[in-house]
Amino acid sequence: MRVVIIGGGPGGYEAALVAAELGAEVTIVSDEGLGGACVLWDCVPSKTLLTSAQAFSTLETAPDLGVHFQGVPWHQVPTYEVDLPTIMRRVRELADSQSEDIGKRVEADGVRFVVGKGSVADPHTVEVHDRDGGRLIERLSCDAILIATGSDPRTMATAPTDGEVILCSQEVYRLKEVPERLVVVGAGATGAEYATAFLRFGSQVTFVVSRDRVLPGEDEDAAMVIEEVFERRGLETVKNARAASVERTSAGGVVHLEDGRTVEGTHVLLTIGQVPQSGGLGLERLGVGFNQSGGVVIDGVSRTSVPNIYAAGDVTGKLMLASVAAMQGRIAMWHLLGQAVSPLRWDAVAATIFTDPQIATVGLSEQRAAKKDIDVVVHKLPLAGNSRAKMSSLHDGFVKLLARPGSGTIVGGAVIAGYASDLIASISAACFNRLTAAQLSQAFQIYPSFAGSIQECARRLAGRIQGTYRY
Numbered sequence: 001m002r003v004v005i006i007g008g009g010p011g012g013y014e015a016a017l018v019a020a021e022l023g024a025e026v027t028i029v030s031d032e033g034l035g036g037a038c039v040l041w042d043c044v045p046s047k048t049l050l051t052s053a054q055a056f057s058t059l060e061t062a063p064d065l066g067v068h069f070q071g072v073p074w075h076q077v078p079t080y081e082v083d084l085p086t087i088m089r090r091v092r093e094l095a096d097s098q099s100e101d102i103g104k105r106v107e108a109d110g111v112r113f114v115v116g117k118g119s120v121a122d123p124h125t126v127e128v129h130d131r132d133g134g135r136l137i138e139r140l141s142c143d144a145i146l147i148a149t150g151s152d153p154r155t156m157a158t159a160p161t162d163g164e165v166i167l168c169s170q171e172v173y174r175l176k177e178v179p180e181r182l183v184v185v186g187a188g189a190t191g192a193e194y195a196t197a198f199l200r201f202g203s204q205v206t207f208v209v210s211r212d213r214v215l216p217g218e219d220e221d222a223a224m225v226i227e228e229v230f231e232r233r234g235l236e237t238v239k240n241a242r243a244a245s246v247e248r249t250s251a252g253g254v255v256h257l258e259d260g261r262t263v264e265g266t267h268v269l270l271t272i273g274q275v276p277q278s279g280g281l282g283l284e285r286l287g288v289g290f291n292q293s294g295g296v297v298i299d300g301v302s303r304t305s306v307p308n309i310y311a312a313g314d315v316t317g318k319l320m321l322a323s324v325a326a327m328q329g330r331i332a333m334w335h336l337l338g339q340a341v342s343p344l345r346w347d348a349v350a351a352t353i354f355t356d357p358q359i360a361t362v363g364l365s366e367q368r369a370a371k372k373d374i375d376v377v378v379h380k381l382p383l384a385g386n387s388r389a390k391m392s393s394l395h396d397g398f399v400k401l402l403a404r405p406g407s408g409t410i411v412g413g414a415v416i417a418g419y420a421s422d423l424i425a426s427i428s429a430a431c432f433n434r435l436t437a438a439q440l441s442q443a444f445q446i447y448p449s450f451a452g453s454i455q456e457c458a459r460r461l462a463g464r465i466q467g468t469y470r471y
């Protein structure tokens with residue numbers, strides 16, 4: 001079986017590893033390094049940037065823990081210097097080295113990598129042109145094709161980015177110094193993460209959000225914690241504000257809102273979503289279906305409407321997460337190569353927003369349960385009572401679990417904490433394997449640990465379902 005994969009992000013390279021393992025002859029065609037936008041521009045760079053920002057949070061709690069800095073009076077947080085060029089160099093080097101590592105891994109598994117722009121000439125031929133789409137480099141014959149071309153930052157014609165003052169998420173890394181006044185337009189995960197980082201680096205950040213709260217798609221209690229933390233750290237939020245245009249001025253940039261208000265900054269960062277990169281691939285001609293947002297329509301096993309053409313990742317316009325892209329890609333190859341495969345479990349997807357504290361969620365949210373009239377029992381346990389949180393002088397956050405009332409099956413959860421992205425793992429496993437709250441509470445956790453709060457929350461939730469815990 002000869003498989004050609006267009007796009008070298010997690011949707012593409014994870015699929016390649018599975019297909020190669022199952023004996024297929026695999027070629028990845030990508031117009032940039034392996035790892036795709038995920039590793040080179042989006043997920044990995046933003047998390048590396050946030051790791052530097054996290055260092056400032058650690059320093060902030062140091063005096064409370066009895067760590068003092070010579071020459072700085074007791075209980076006064078020292079002023080720090082942010083070396084942005086070094087931070088950005090580290091971001092770039094780490095992304096490039098991660099991309100190289102992925103390259104070595106797929107090569108070791110016998111996958112061929114061709115650099116260029118891929119398009120589908122017919123269901124059994126992929127054409128590779130040079131990166132600007134001009135010269136034809138190669139025609140690849142194949143039995144199956146996987147489209148994993150990802151997404152691009154959404155742009156506004158009335159807000160052209162210039163890579164200096166008006167920036168999209170991928171242009172942030174060109175900054176040479178910390179913006180004095182940064183306006184972040186867009187209240188989703190990406191905006192919240194960059195706002196977190198630049199607040200820590202000392203920017204005065206204004207968050208322009210189109211709804212009445214930040215992170216409108218997230219657990220409401222979690223969003224409220226983050227709003228509170230943002231406010232405490234000096235972030236200003238302009239709510240119910242839709243950006244109509246952004247203009248460069250002599251002092252920086254100005255955001256004109258639809259209602260006539262304006263918000264000014266030295267820099268403006270647009271984080272208004274991502275658009276599937278599904279154009280120019282020749283798919284329309286072949287009858288591949290698209291949804292309203294331009295995403296390639298697929299079924300539960302990642303097949304498009306053309307039987308031997310599969311699609312995975314952001315290009316499908318579904319949940320735009322690296323983990324989802326990778327799973328869609330693997331499922332495609334398992335299906336193609338005759339393995340027993342189940343459709344992707346949308347009811348058990350885990351995600352994290354890397355704010356400080358982080359927001360990690362899995363499965364059903366309380367808001368969605370209410371909207372869909374799904375009966376759930378919910379228990380929320382603040383982290384403030386957790387002994388590990390007290391030792392670390394961390395007070396914000398909570399654990400929340402959702403279970404079905406009769407069976408007690410865990411159907412969702414949220415953790416708001418420093419390392420929520422790791423802590424969510426046990427709830428994710430419970431959700432995926434349909435464990436009950438009682439079962440989750442009986443699994444051992446370490447004492448003292450943040451994870452202990454998950455066990456305690458599960459114990460109380462099980463008690464509420466059984467009628468023994470009434471508080």
Ligand SMILES: Cc1cc2nc3c(=O)[nH]c(=O)nc-3n(C[C@H](O)[C@H](O)[C@H](O)COP(=O)(O)OP(=O)(O)OC[C@H]3O[C@@H](n4cnc5c(N)ncnc54)[C@H](O)[C@@H]3O)c2cc1C
Nearest residue numbers: 007009010011031036037038042118150313314320321322
């Ligand atoms: C700022 C930001 C932060 C994020 N952080 C996280 C996070 O923390 N966790 C998480 O799970 N997700 C995160 N995401 C989402 C995650 O990056 C995406 O879901 C993921 O990259 C999707 O992977 P993919 O394989 O579909 O596409 P990509 O990673 O976009 O890779 C697709 C590749 O295909 C290439 N390509 C496109 N067209 C062609 C063509 N015609 N020929 C050849 N190559 C082509 C592209 O240039 C790209 O290199 C973040 C996104 C953003 C914007």
